[in-house]
Amino acid sequence: MLTAPRLSDPDGFTNLLASTSEADSLLHDAMFTREGSLFWLHWAGHGHLDEHGQRRLFLTNATATNLRNLNLDRLAALYRTQLAHKLGRKVFTIDACQTYADPRMRLPDGIPVPVGNTSPPGAPLEMLFASPRGRRAVHLTKLGGGVFTAALLGVLADEPDDRWPPDFTTLPQRIEEYILRLALNNPDAGRPIDVRYEDAQGRSAVTEIEPPTVLEPAEPDWQPLMVRAAVTWRDELDRNVTRRDPPALEVHLVPTADEPVRLSLLELERSAATLVGHARAAGLFPPDMPVLQSIDDVRCLVTGDTDGQVPGLAITRGGQRSAWRKLGRRSDLWVLDRSEVAAQTCDLLRLLTALPGRRSGRVVPAIGLEPAQLVAVLSDDPSPFGPRFPAHVRVPADDSLTWQWLVDATDGIGAELAARLVRRHAQEAGRR
Incomplete structure (x- = not known):
């Protein structure tokens, strides 16, 4: 979770295991007392879509009998209000699956998201997702962690000092190109060419790039x-x-x-x-x-x-x-x-x-x-x-x-x- 001028600045970001208490404190209390020009939330973990199609992110203290979670869509709606205006530009990057939950899975309401004064709305928030709705995010079984996270960190590490923050509209294509290189060097990395971007108004855009022929046939195999x-x-x-x-x-x-x-x-x-x-x-x-x-x-x-x-x-x-x-x-x-x-x-x-x-x-x-x-x-x-x-x-x-x-x-x-x-x-x- 970043509020830093650069990712390499150790004093500018907070890295934590997202349990109920820590996530609630950081996202709903402490962050609204801070000020900055860029607020960056990166979440890596498990996720699902509930029966209403809303994105849920599971917390580290979730159990089989209590699937504690964060409702990402409610959180995003909150961060698009004037409650978060002191945080400046806001970016969420989410490395989690967006598959639909089994109907037998009982998902609790999630961490309460305050409503507060939501007028006037419109504070910008951009989001990047490791997968589209209905799809899994790809995990690096040998390297550990998600391929989206690995590629995102690789792209940011290559970012010139005079170009920070990066252009988020081009990040999906650059991440996908990085993933392709990673897949060529490490077959276990897979090929998740499906990074999705939502702009400041929540509108979705999809970036497509041509896959290399070494990975699979160029045309569907009818x-x-x-x-x-x-x-x-x-x-x-x-x-x-x-x-x-x-x-x-x-x-x-x-x-x-x-x-x-x-x-x-x-x-x-x-x-x-x-x-x-x-x-x-x-x-x-x-x-x-x-x-x-x-x-x-x-x-x-x-x-x-x-x-x-x-x-x-x-x-x-x-x-x-x-x-x-x-x-x-x-x-x-x-x-x-x-x-x-x-x-x-x-x-x-x-x-x-x-x-x-x-x-x-x-x-x-x-x-x-x-x-x-x-x-x-x-x-x-x-x-x-x-x-x-x-x-x-x-x-x-x-x-x-x-x-x-x-x-x-x-x-x-x-x-x-x-x-x-x-x-x-x-x-x-x-x-x-």
Whole structure:
């Protein structure tokens, strides 16, 4: 935990084991009596996302029966108020997992965060995370400690004296480049190219860099299936086969036949208990949208309480994960725009890969559009519709990917699935 002009200044920082009393004293009492131009909190330890999608950091005196923790999102909200204005610029760097907690895990409320006078808000706070939501932070089993922490300290040690504090907007890319060098020299370091940055207003930005070809293939390893995957499509999940509006983009992840999954009913019930929290945390459901939940011996399902049951999220006992959302709209037309579909597909893939459960081996991505009768395509053709009006468009699910590629190359995979859907729609609508 740093309030120093330089990391090398031993009098400017406090290093402690974050037990309840020490963390409470430093973060909620002592720090509000100090003044400075830079307050830097670095946290290395265990973390989870709770059922509401809030970040929790476990304290050193946490036990199996009392998971003492700090609610990072509440702390960040506090440090963005005028209560912390004397600390100057504020930076949090967090080396902890952001995986969702098991629904059976009872997380207490955490260290009480004072509310105080929160008006006017807006005191800047920037945050860097070792992993995105739903992912683990990578640990150096042989070297000890987190790879994010090792890379951060390495980058800061190289920082020139006349460039302090560093440019935090460029730190993610510099950390990732350092990690790549570390991975080349030490295979145990892994390759967590997933540093995430939130700016002073809490807006997230992602830095991507090209991985070296020595570490893994340059393209996702699509492999054809001997037998096409059996996808449970949206109309089978919500059992609504008569709707005509609104058209929804649906994305599914189906386990391969040679690596079957069979969830117990108890596992399905536990999954159902967390679906709403996952969907709201990912932005699939707006905070004020009422939802409908249902569970039977086949699937658990949560949808928006709307006529078209959009958006929606489901898990089946066979391990399939499914999500859907409304197609984009232009004026009075539902429009199949390839770039918009790619962006929406990526969002749905990230949500599905972040859900709890098995994330190993291979999986079959599937994409579809339903209902499709009123979907238009913007082109040079004076008519936005083709000669045929298909009830739905479903891309054949006939190749698979590893889970790791789904996570590491989401943008490219989302773009590929969108391209397949647009091409399939053109065929089904008779445009070409």
